[in-house]
Amino acid sequence: MLRAGTYSIVARDAITGDVGVAVQSHWFSVGAVVPWTRAGVGAVATQSLPDPAAGPRLLDRLQAGEDPAAALAAELDGDEQAGFRQTALVACDGRVAAHTGPQCMAYAGHELGVGFSCQANVMANDRVWGAMAAAFAASDPLAPLARRLLAALHGAEAAGGDVRGRQSCAIAVAPREGEPWRRTVDLRVEDHPEPVEEMERLLGVHDAYVLATRGDDLAGEGRHEEAGRAYEQAAALAPGNHELLFWAGLSAAQAGRMDLAVQQVGRAIELQPGWAELLVRLPPDFAPSAPAVRAALGL
Numbered sequence: 001m002l003r004a005g006t007y008s009i010v011a012r013d014a015i016t017g018d019v020g021v022a023v024q025s026h027w028f029s030v031g032a033v034v035p036w037t038r039a040g041v042g043a044v045a046t047q048s049l050p051d052p053a054a055g056p057r058l059l060d061r062l063q064a065g066e067d068p069a070a071a072l073a074a075e076l077d078g079d080e081q082a083g084f085r086q087t088a089l090v091a092c093d094g095r096v097a098a099h100t101g102p103q104c105m106a107y108a109g110h111e112l113g114v115g116f117s118c119q120a121n122v123m124a125n126d127r128v129w130g131a132m133a134a135a136f137a138a139s140d141p142l143a144p145l146a147r148r149l150l151a152a153l154h155g156a157e158a159a160g161g162d163v164r165g166r167q168s169c170a171i172a173v174a175p176r177e178g179e180p181w182r183r184t185v186d187l188r189v190e191d192h193p194e195p196v197e198e199m200e201r202l203l204g205v206h207d208a209y210v211l212a213t214r215g216d217d218l219a220g221e222g223r224h225e226e227a228g229r230a231y232e233q234a235a236a237l238a239p240g241n242h243e244l245l246f247w248a249g250l251s252a253a254q255a256g257r258m259d260l261a262v263q264q265v266g267r268a269i270e271l272q273p274g275w276a277e278l279l280v281r282l283p284p285d286f287a288p289s290a291p292a293v294r295a296a297l298g299l
Contacts, residue, residue: 005105005122005162008034008045009132009152010090012115013145017176018184019043019090022149024169024196026162031170031188038063039178042091048104048121049084058089068097086110088117092176107163113137118152124160131159146173146185146203153196169195171203208237212244215251224254235264242271246278253289253296261289262296269297 008023021035021043036044036055042062044055054075061071068089076082076099083103090096094115100108108121111133118132135155139148149171157166173185187202189195215230231248238244249264269275276299282290 005164006030006034006047006086007118007120007123007128007132007153007156007162008047008088009116009118009136009149010043010045010088010096011117011136011145011149011152012043012090012092012094013148014094014115015141016145017092018145018173019092019176020145020149020171020173020185021045022146022153022169022171023047024153024156024162024166026164026167028168029188029190030168031172031190035170035172037172037174037183038180039174039182040092040176041174041180042068042089043172043174044087044089045119046085046087047119048086048101048108049081051079051081051085054085054087058087062089062091067091068095072097072099086119086121088119090116118156120156122163124163128156128159128161131155144173144185146171146187146206149173150196150199150203153199157196166193166195167191169199171199205238205241208234208241208244211237212247215247219251219254224251227251228255228257240271242268242275245271246275250287250289250293253293258292258296261293265293266297 006025010021012019019042023030023034033050034045034047038059041059044058046054068091083101085101086104088098096117098110098117100110104121107123107126109129110119111129113133118129120129132152132155136152139151168190170188174183189198192198211230211234215227218227228251231251235244235248245264246268249261253261279294
């Protein structure tokens, strides 16, 4: 019997329509068990004595048009382990429902808010889920949903968190429309002494690569100056990431900023010598500035 003491939040972004789940537990790889999302449908957290099949089943019910409360009641009806279950779901329109079985290990409970639900079990005290809700409600409504979900995890930790400590966490965010499997954020920390802090770092790297991808798109459109700015912003978000430095340097060269290009590409090669070999291999139609950068670096 898998028992995973956990705190989590399911929420909908009222501005973008995105839905998501964030979770932390003193249990290995909690992200493989608790969070479930489906683009344009909703998000589910299933924990305490989690039934992984409940996530897809509840999303199927939401997709079929069922109200979250009715879907959850139907899922629990006839479940011999319902007293041990803790489950929450949010639909793509912001309706929420949650269940904390009476046999969930103390401290356990949940709090519903507008477009979100926070739930927890095996906590250090009975304030944790309320602190999560308060942290989410106080977060910037214009911030990306993943950042607001992370704020709720920090709120739980500040209030005492899991009585057993920390081990793993996950954040999953799905867009308001698109293929059912699509996620705009899908990050997991499997085993770490400070998983929420590590998630903060990973989310920063994620944001950097979103900007780098934007830079790629702009470069493909021939908008090299804008691409360079996107790459520079990406590199600033993830200092020391030699890949972002390398591509930022090539983009800077394409925009005519050769001094910056040499500095960035040179630094990338210092951190990972393999970039020098790649610089030689890059075809001109893919990286027009590569030959000039090679020459400037004496390669």
